[in-house]
Amino acid sequence: MRPCSPFSAAFAPSPPALFTVGYNLSNKKEMVGSNLKEETMSLMKRRELIEEEMNAIISRLTAPGAPGISGNLLDSEGFPRADIDIMAIRSDRHRLAELRNDHRNLTSEIEKSLQVLHSARSSSSLAVPSEKSDAMEEDPVSRVPFAVVDEIASDSPAAEDGIQLGDQILKFGNVEGGGQSLLPRLATEAQSNQGNPVPLIIIRQGAVINLIVTPRPWHGRGLLGCHFRIL
Template structure:
């Protein structure tokens, strides 16, 4: 009964996280639309007066909501990770399940539900090590298909392990101007991307921010 309840709770958390990601993407799209202020652009004009071309109150509300969603998304992701580890440990202890359903997931809280929550098995298929928690419009990452909320499973030759900050930075620098194979988990589904680190008008070679699960990294 405990396992069944935990599975149901985990599925609800998955649905909540997906809803958060959709809302975050909508806010990002709104803030970064043509002529928009962006995620952190100045709301004052060159003379120090409030900009007249944007709805300042709405922008501030959207930015505040995005910050709240990012924190909540992190908490939900960590809770899902805890649940899936408990479920996986219980499965190993009890042996193969007789349920006909299947729930594929990683030990870092990523799932692919292929049936109803009441009949699930648990298997580890990947281990994301970073979360895209900020991305700039028209950046190399955005143009190459990276989205807010993507969880990085593989970035070129880099997978989970030690010294991720240094390894990711080196991989981007080493492949500047060349396509890198990137695998991300997006709303429970593995997505293969081809991302090319390159110089652009903004900072870094990608224009997105990765939150390493044990640290922070800018690109």
């Protein structure tokens, strides 16, 4: 056997440094996180367009003299109302139901993506760039909403105070996600603060926004005139 030269041993190729592998893995994680963030923002944009169409339909259905989202289309004698376009109203209601279903599915996808991103950030300190706007906001990846506004009357206290259809609730007064009986807790929070300003933190179009709402009586149902659906 030919003896190995000490010079050839000294200059033999060495295995790649471990830090290089770690660096590549880190880059891959950042790329995955960045791609998922972009996909999530794209879903949020699609949901925003759906919310705009839903708001337009709700405005038509709740206009003065209109029957509302679920009001009766018959008069007191059981005949179709002559003062409204029944075909157009039925079409709007059908389309609204479709949009609500699409909105619910998109919200579910967005929530799953946010949870994955949040988990990745917590476990590996994955840095996901945040989007900034003129509103008071922070990266929504760091917080997970517990409810979404799926119904709102156009002239309600909620609408007047800036709440919009599709807003996702992070905190309403002292009520945050987690625990049981969230809907009763939300109702109690509104009732106990009737006539008083209540801080509300929401996610809208990917931005975390701070609002102030005042639960108060009006001509419609409840103190806010909107409905929260628990996620």
